[in-house]
Amino acid sequence: MLQIENLIIQFKTHSGLFEAVKNISVKIQKGQTLVIVGESGSGKSVTALAIMRLLDEQRTLIQGRIQFQDIELTSLPEKEMQAIRGNRIAMIFQEPMTSLNPVITCGKQVSEAIKLHRKIDKKQAYQETLNLFAEVQLPRPEAIFNSYPHQLSGGQRQRVMIAMALSCNPELLIADEPTTALDVTVQKTIIDLLLKLKQERKMSLLFISHDLGVVSQIADEVLVMYKGQAVEQASAKSLFTNPQHPYTQALLACRPSANPGSGKLPVISDFMHVTADGKIVSTGLNPNEFEKQSSEAQLKGHKDNGLINKDFPILEVNNLSTWFPIQGGWFGSSKQVVKAVNDVSFKVYAGETLGLVGESGSGKTTLGRSILRLIEPTAGQILFDGQDLRKLNQTELRGVRRHLQIIFQDPYSSLNPRLTVGQSLTEPMQVHQLYHNDVQRREKAAELLERVNLLPEHLNRYPHEFSGGQRQRIVIARALALQPKFIICDESVSALDVSVQAQILNLLQELQQDLGLTYIFISHDLSVIRHISDRVMVLNKGQIEEIATPEELYQQPKSAYTQKLINAIPRIIY
Secondary structure (H helix, E strand, O other), X not given: OEEEEEEEEEEEEOOEEEEEEEEEEEEEOOOXXXXXXXXXXXXXXXXXXXXXXXXXXXXXXXXXXXXEOOEEOOOOOHHHHHHHEOOOEEEEOOOHHHHOOOOOOHHHHHHHHHHHHHOOOHHHHHHHHHHHHHHOOOOOHHHHHOOOHXXXXXXXXXXXXXXXXXXXXXXXXXXXXXXXXXXXXXXXXXXXXXXXXXXXXXXXEEEEEOOHHHHHHHOOEEEEEEOOEEEEEEXXXXXXXXXXXXXXXXXXXXXXXXXXXXXXXXXXXXXXXXXXXXXXEEOOOOHHHHHHHHHHHHHHHHHHHOOOEEEEEEEEEEEEEEEEEEEOOHHHOEEEEEEEEEEEEEEEEEOXXXXXXXXXXXXXXXXXXXXXXXXXXXEEEEEEOOEEHHHXXXXXXXXXXXXXXXXOOOHHHXXXXXXXXXHHHHHHHHHOOOOOOHHHHHHHHHHHHHHOOOOHHHHHOOHHHOOHHXXXXXXXXXXXXXXXXXXXXXXOOOOOOHHHHHHHHHHHHHHHHHHOOEEEEEEOXXXXXXXXXXXXXXXXOOXXXXXXXXXXXXXXXXXXXXXXXXXXXXXXXX
């Protein structure tokens, strides 16, 4: 179906040519699923875009062959490529919100693609679109047809993108990280749907991912990429049961273990390093031995530290509700409310990590922000260190907020792009009048960067000059700048590669041990929640389903909703 031979992709930059893909060769057979796996920057998406001829040809040099059946794509005239792109080869992009036009209804976008490639009239295209929406299991196809992208959930938008990709019966479907930002339950339905459609339509599938649990469930063949190189290629079963390359072994080991509280997570550098001449060398570390040593050290550490004070709840939430009015009726009067958080009560003890889990729309983020009064609650009581936060005026609240911090999901949008890292770290210190002068604040900022494994010289750089994992470390340093007691981590590792995620989780646990921090850790990834949490609270439609230790929750869940979340966790099946 597709054959790539000796593919080299270079980008023209101000400092010369940057080689993003380094001489890879791979085949996809008819009806086969090939998965390309690797971290950000490994060249996965660039390879897919080269197949589709969507790279800027003025700024990109491509060598090698990309042959689709009997057609050489790299030398094909653009007009002929347009007849293949979206028609015989289709692509689902990672983030549907940036791929769909926000001012055109979803149905019109799909029907326009059908009319363009299949030369049928408006009425036929409308019916075809409704049929596709039904095929990808979208509810109420007619309503979805007339909806704009922002009116749909993330899972529904992804289904619209799949419908658009399938609209011209492609022979090859490229799916670039199509489930990365989705809840485990939505992710499972999207994977099941893709496998079902692939079988029914006899398509070939090129699937790109960094989640090895997802990879094992969908792949026939796996290509592992690292910094533009193909380091290993094997059948899915062979790769997961007997990985040969140290990088593949490291990726498998970095995933949070099935054992709760399993200590420090391994990272890529534990298993390999790159020499000055670019060769990858194994450290010889056995993943199983690492996990055993780490678990023993973690258990001993908890026994010695006595970190959690179960006699003292640092936070007590009583009957908290946050409702949002829906505009309707005459002159915009409110007739209904969305009960985002509805009569929630719980305690968090000093030194504890309370995991907060649930699907999108369950109220997790609203609850976190309501506790900090970033969103004003409708009713209830929030006691922090015995003080009712809802009774404080804005001046009093500002003083208390020094001790309550939040790490947001997207570090890039929560850092001011016009401020250097140093300015972002020292600004909160100035507001709360910490330290005597700017020199001392800058010294503290440099200390904080070193604390999160960055360098003091990074103080003068801007957010866009860092990777996603480095930006997340900067946001953690900023949260620590005011010496807080309590931090809410809101999906703080959800968009990170598995290896970077392991580094951030290790850092958060290390900081908790050293500084005596208390966390509420919000996530839809139950493997991460299981690894980092002392107790887990399951939220569904604004209400608590259950609170239990990770062991109790996973082995004996009390509610059907919790069981559904656990069943949807992608597990390596070999």
